[in-house]
Amino acid sequence: MKTAQRFFRKYLLSTFGILLLFLLLNCILVTVIAISSSNLSAKSDLPISRLAKLITVNDKGIETDKNFSKLLYEQNAWAMILNDRGKVIWEENLPEELPRNYTSTQIAQFSKWYLQDYPVRVWKHPAGLFVVGYPKHSVVKYTFTMDYDYLFSGLIGIIVIFSANILLMLILFWHNIHRVEKAVSPILTGIEMMAEGKSVKLTEKGELKEINTELNKAVNQLIKKDSARSEWICAISHDIRTPLSIMLGYAGEIEDDDRLTTETRTQAGIIRKHGEKLRKLIMDLNLASKLEYSMEPINKTLISPVELTRQVISDFLNNGLDSSFVLDLKTHSCAEKIVIEGDSDLLARMLENLIHNSITHNPHGCNINVTISDDENCCVIVVEDTGKGISPTLLERLNSAQVKSIVCDKGGEPVHGLGLNLVRQIVKAHKGKISFQNVEPHGLRISIKFPIKNKV
Structure with missing residues (x-):
């Protein structure tokens, strides 16, 4: 909105x-x-006041400046001076059809209007009434x-x-x-809700009801597809679980049977390890699907991240971690007092997947350090390894909020896949933040921040 x-x-x-x-x-x-x-x-228009200054009265009579005639000629105008009795006592270019004597009434009329269709202007001069006339139809006079x-x-x-x-x-x-x-x-809000994976139902009325109808159809279609995918994942997970358990059971028996050859027992061990990996992938896939559609209830309780991490690391060490991997926990002085709110099972799965990611993508071994500290009312959990790290392009894609964590190489094989996608979903469900960073000279650092509930 x-x-x-x-x-x-x-x-x-x-x-x-x-x-x-x-x-x-x-x-x-x-x-x-x-x-x-x-x-x-x-x-x-000729500036009549300027013209009047070019006319002087002396002993010889009325004289004009040399520029006077030039200005009249440029505008095709004419001029005259009337005495107090209305007689023309001086003129220049005065049309022949105009009279040389005027009554006071005529003077009053042409002062306001026209003199026989000639627009004129009048000005008081020492010699008399100075009148300048313009060509017919050149100036419009209107008294308002x-x-x-x-x-x-x-x-x-x-x-x-x-x-x-x-x-x-x-x-x-x-x-x-x-x-x-x-x-x-409502349409924009509906699109935002669709982008967040929420259900949308718009009222199909008003000026844009056709768009609302089509948007509702699109939402229903997406819901059907998502429901079908979720149901398919759940069904596959359920159907594979039983035969996979049987395969793992028989593979474990063959691996532990001393009567068989070493080669056969080794092969059975390989089958068991890959079967366990497959079972974990199926579990992650099912859990990721449930988290995506909010089908997995989050049972939040108060959790000590240090104790939870210790338990996860202990499980790895007790389950026979390869000697080429060194797994260690480092805590800051105040980390023991940190308490966060979350689902302990989901957070444990998050840590397991992060550690498994380092193990899986560094088959020749590496050191894996898990560090817990606090930073501005946030609990910071860092999983860092000394492995081969990842390319800058892949790092940018992993840090992009618009790109899922399932990232494949050029051949279409997953480089960092379902495990990290599940981690991202768990972090999001707990209102946390996750970031990826390469470590110099080599290695990968994954930092996660969760809001601290309180400190004991």
């Missing part, structure tokens, strides 16, 4: 980011357009008048409407996101 929430939270935040980016880009675009329009307007309070209210209204639209858009978007999240979250 946390994954689904994280996904939709990230999606919602990205949407807000896109919305803010959209608003920012629009503001930038409006600003650019406004500046461009302002520049274009500045290019298309509005009450201040009404304008202010209108601006406030525009802001409120804009904000309300943004808020409504966010609310609708959040509502849609919530609907999608409500529909998709």
Whole structure:
């Protein structure tokens, strides 16, 4: 469920980011357009105040600067000055169709609008009323008048409407996101539960009911396959147990019969050893299957890891450990006081498999040291040997949480198989952690951490 929430939270935040980016880009675009329009307007309009400064009045009359005519020519404009009686007392490029005398009414009209379709601008000048005219249809004049309070209210209204639209858009978007999240979250949760091997049953209704239906079918199919595999393993384990016991019994009798030749007794001993190995593999396979599907009840009790390890090592030594192997237990000063909570049978099987792993993969013998210590409220159990170790690639695969411990070589033969897979499952069932590491110059170190219950 946390994954689904994280996904939709990230999606919602990205949407807000896109919305803010959209608003920012629009503001930038409006600003650019406004500046461009302002520049274009500045290019298309003559600054009348600047032109007025280029006209002077002296004893000779009205004179213009040399740049005045040039500016008028560039804009195809014309100019004139009216006296107080409305008579044109000075002109330049003034169209012939325009009158040379104007009434006060005419002056008031063209000051606001047009002079016979010519857009004009007026400016107060010492010589009189300065008028600049532009070509027809080159400038649009529009006088806009509005009450201040009404304008202010209108601006406030525009802001409120804009904000309300943004808020409504966010609310609708959040509502849609919530609907999608409500529909998709069970699917994502179901996939997570499937990945953890748990049973899933989704409600087959809503907008995504087809996906829920297909996911339920997939879960049911996986459950059927897993059940069939589990039942097959249990049946095989049960069916093999009796004939295997008979084989081991007869092999043991032949091995102990002094009347037979040494070669025959040796062969019987080999058969017995491999039969015991096969029986252990079957037991591990059955136990691993039960742990995987939570069929094996874990009877947790308070356990001293030191005492449990001593018992396991004693069993190895008492059952005739080959002289090429040296098995030793090392404990730190505080290790005797450590108490953990767990299933003693499963933890014993874990230690047996780790020691068997060192023995099996180092047939020429090695030293095997089991060390128990504590580290930050954790009981640390380390099984280290002086054998040949493993390759870096294999080490990486063993440490990968996504890869099972059953690892095969290029020929498909198991290199580190069911025993380590069972160890990993036992460690997981006890909420522990396991790691693999090569030892210099050679050897393998397997470290396991379990939470400490208390110290006595």
